[in-house]
Amino acid sequence: MIRYIVALLFAVTLVFTQGKGELLPDSCLIPGQSYFSTGGYSEYVHGNLPIVLTAPHGGYDKPEEINDRTRSALNQDIRTMELTRELSKRIYEVTGKYPYVIINKLHRIKLDPNREKEVAIQGDSLAGLAYDEFHELIEIAEKDVYANWGTGFYIDIHAHPYKDRRIELGYLLEAELLFFSDEELNDDLFVEKSSLKNLAKISEYSFAELLRGEVSIGALLENKGWPVLPSPKKPKPKDQFFFSGGYNTVVHGTKSEYNFNGMQIETYWDGLRDTDENIRKFCVDYTDVIIEFMKRHYKIDLTNLSE
Numbered sequence: 001m002i003r004y005i006v007a008l009l010f011a012v013t014l015v016f017t018q019g020k021g022e023l024l025p026d027s028c029l030i031p032g033q034s035y036f037s038t039g040g041y042s043e044y045v046h047g048n049l050p051i052v053l054t055a056p057h058g059g060y061d062k063p064e065e066i067n068d069r070t071r072s073a074l075n076q077d078i079r080t081m082e083l084t085r086e087l088s089k090r091i092y093e094v095t096g097k098y099p100y101v102i103i104n105k106l107h108r109i110k111l112d113p114n115r116e117k118e119v120a121i122q123g124d125s126l127a128g129l130a131y132d133e134f135h136e137l138i139e140i141a142e143k144d145v146y147a148n149w150g151t152g153f154y155i156d157i158h159a160h161p162y163k164d165r166r167i168e169l170g171y172l173l174e175a176e177l178l179f180f181s182d183e184e185l186n187d188d189l190f191v192e193k194s195s196l197k198n199l200a201k202i203s204e205y206s207f208a209e210l211l212r213g214e215v216s217i218g219a220l221l222e223n224k225g226w227p228v229l230p231s232p233k234k235p236k237p238k239d240q241f242f243f244s245g246g247y248n249t250v251v252h253g254t255k256s257e258y259n260f261n262g263m264q265i266e267t268y269w270d271g272l273r274d275t276d277e278n279i280r281k282f283c284v285d286y287t288d289v290i291i292e293f294m295k296r297h298y299k300i301d302l303t304n305l306s307e
């Protein structure tokens, strides 16, 4: 019964929301402030930097009005919501401005927004609404970034289940493609497939250099002592288990209409997400890396922005 009442309330809310034509309030959004989608299923933090962070698998909420999913991956990416909030906090501490942040607050057993819709919601209409709104919020953020900056960077934040310490950066090139030489990877075919394609087209560096050379995010993290691939020291995986980037990275990290680039980052547990202190340590370094990357490749100094 409760389920039907809640569903009815949401239907009314939806009509009202659609009537307004806006998911977020019409009034001026405030950077650093949180706004919530229908049912509080997604949290949107408004920003004023050309960076969009998302945490699709870190949610805890298991509302009874949404049916459990039964197929595909169901596990939470533990403490990735906390990591995403800490990263946002650190970026603010250093730059005085906010990245845009979109968090799926639902547990993965209720919704997996990093999948095609059918697998993501598995027939539940409320999960479907949550799915649409999660992606719409990212779209709103990217559109806003584009209007203000003409370009932007998208980061989808995850956790992998492997015991060993390795950060995996996914730019939509699968494991087997990373076995190609730099020269081979500089072919337009791979550039076009990658979530760095919009940057590669205007960069003074080659695509392979952006992907895993001395000026890549992998190199910058490696220089700070984090085990990461692809990078100059680890240009390719040891085995075929490698997260090359999922649905979100495809949809939101490559958007040419907003001139976006992006990446998926898969983090490990032991020494990175296991304690608040380690999350903090990683976010301090990762913030420096993002700032350095944006300065060098986007020619935007996030630490020295005018109002």
Ligand SMILES: [Zn+2]
Pocket (backbone or CB within 6 Å): 057, 077, 157, 158, 159
């Ligand atoms: Zn994940």
